[in-house]
Amino acid sequence: MSTAQTTNSLAPPRTPAEPKRGTPRRRPRRLGTALALAPAGLLILAFAGYPLIESGYLSLTRWGGIGSPTWTGFSNYSGLFTDGTVAHAALVTVEFAVLATVGIVVLATALAATVSAGVKGRAFYRVIWFLPGIAPVTAVGIFWSQAAVPQQGAVNVVLGWLGLGDEHEWLAQSSTAIYPTAAAAVWAGVGFAFILILGATEQIDVSIYEAAKIDGASRLRQFFAITLPLIRPVLAITTMLEFVWAANGFTMVWAMTGGGPGTATQTLPVLIYVKAFQFTDFGSASAMAVLSGAVLLVLGLIGLRLSNGRETSR
């Protein structure tokens, strides 16, 4: 039986005849189906639906974390723009997300193009390069923040060997602290993007490359004229996903810098956390969450549109 070989794989067991889609289904208005669907539906509504409404409500109140919230109308929102904190955090968020996204997508594309150009060991690379994405983000952040310390940190030691100086204090300076943080996010994120992009490059028919080779196109020319245009849809999805994840990302920034020095690397998720859980100003924090969350939600929806069924239609 074919089932014996396929039980362990992710592909559904194969059958000799393709099952026909679109045959008329019987109306399944049955209680059993409803009962089977209810728990997951209720859980997602309770944990991803209700909080949106509650966040909206809390953003219109003053609440210190205990007792019941006091209604204050839109004063939290107007308060957000009196000082530059939120605007600054928004800028930092965009800077961090752009740096991380560009780094991840460019590196992953270059690596995927090289590997798919027939380099041996693609299975090995696929497994190994994904490791940084598996390790706990806090552990990764703690390591890289330690590695960026002057003289004693690994990065500075290696730069010292190369004659580039080992006294760099990136994390201690407001102007540079964002760079090692974004670099650590790139280190951790490349593996995931690499798998997505490599998947797209592997779909390209080799005969196209062979035709190009006969016409005398160089490897580089082939990359820009064939690979890049053909993987553009996947690149767009990957870029969108990585941007939204980076802009949502709290842990890497928190573990690397805690938002510091001062507020130099305070992204919106960090600012919201600090405002709520260190200053117990849950109302203002909710207002920030609603504003920034709305932007991220829209970006996410655009991403869904772009990927139109990376998940559903497969």
Place this chain on the structure above:
Amino acid sequence: MSTNIVTRRRPRGFGALLSWLAQLPLAIWTLIVLAPFVMITLLGLRSNLDIYAHPLGFGGSYHFDNISSAWDGPLGSSGMSTFFRNTIIAAVTALVVNLTAGTTAAYFATKLSDRMRTWYLRLFLLGTVVPFVLLLIPYYQAYSAAGLIDSPVALGVAYAALGLPNTVLILNAYFRDFPKEITEAAALDGLGEFGCYLRIVLPLSRGAITGVSMLLLVWVWSETQLGLVLLQDSYAQTVAVGLLGFRSQFTSDLGPLFAGLTISMMPILVLYLFFSRFITKGIALGGSFR
């Protein structure tokens, strides 16, 4: 798909040099990927003096005490042993709740009419884009009202719910391709719909279920933002959250800190090396870590 097995001529001269040069960046990236893991492991076994003398960990004597310091934790606080227990409690809760509700929903959603199914799945699709910042404060409010702060089990339920979009969407796509012949044969033999799901479909879907479980597990192992908010006492914290407290308590004692990093990464990395095939397949099917 065309075959990838193209007979490749062995490049000579300049061509050989070029193909060797193409390998070089890959080797460098591999080194950058692996070096931190090696260094963390080595530094975790060094004394403080050795770490200052050899900052990359290559040199000095082995100092296995670090591991027990990290395992027991600093005085008056919790160590890796506690964090591990909590992570395992949260992860097991998440897996059980997520798979029970998610797999069942994914399978029985295939029984819905196309219109109903689209609507049902849209719930989960929207769940993939809900920003975390909008969840934290309402969760904190609800959990503290219910007295569930510092409960790894309650945190695990939240993880289970937030992992549902992945589970339901991936498995639903999988179940829709599930051959009808098999389930119809079972129905002819007198098996009810639920019995067919439990006794025929589930056992044949172990691969796909392993895939979504691994995605969930890797995410839960690393999740920090929610854990930080819902687990306040170090006694209740998970590995990812506890490490942050570790750092502030071991500032002058780097050996145990690195040993803690090693311990925190080891189980999930080993699990990954065994199941990497399922994870990459799960990602190809549209999965992600939340």
